[in-house]
Amino acid sequence: MGEQYSDKERESIRTIFAKHRNAGTSIADAADMAGIAPSTYYSWNEEDDWNKANGWNKGDGWSK
Numbered sequence: 001m002g003e004q005y006s007d008k009e010r011e012s013i014r015t016i017f018a019k020h021r022n023a024g025t026s027i028a029d030a031a032d033m034a035g036i037a038p039s040t041y042y043s044w045n046e047e048d049d050w051n052k053a054n055g056w057n058k059g060d061g062w063s064k
Contacts, residue, residue: 010044017041 005013013034020030031038 014044 013036017030017034017036020033021027025033027041028038031041
């Protein structure tokens with residue numbers, strides 16, 4: 001199983017990811033720049049309880 005991140009760490013990663021994604025970077029490259037695997041992005045964006053509570057899909061590029 002992969003590394004577990006706290007909500008604070010996830011928010012920091014999400015912010016970095018969204019910045020690069022909004023600049024037109026691919027999901028794979030934005031994930032790399034944020035220090036996560038693309039599979040982590042998809043896991044957090046689709047199946048995660050944090051996402052279900054609107055923690056990741058805030059219209060700022062995370063789910064683009």
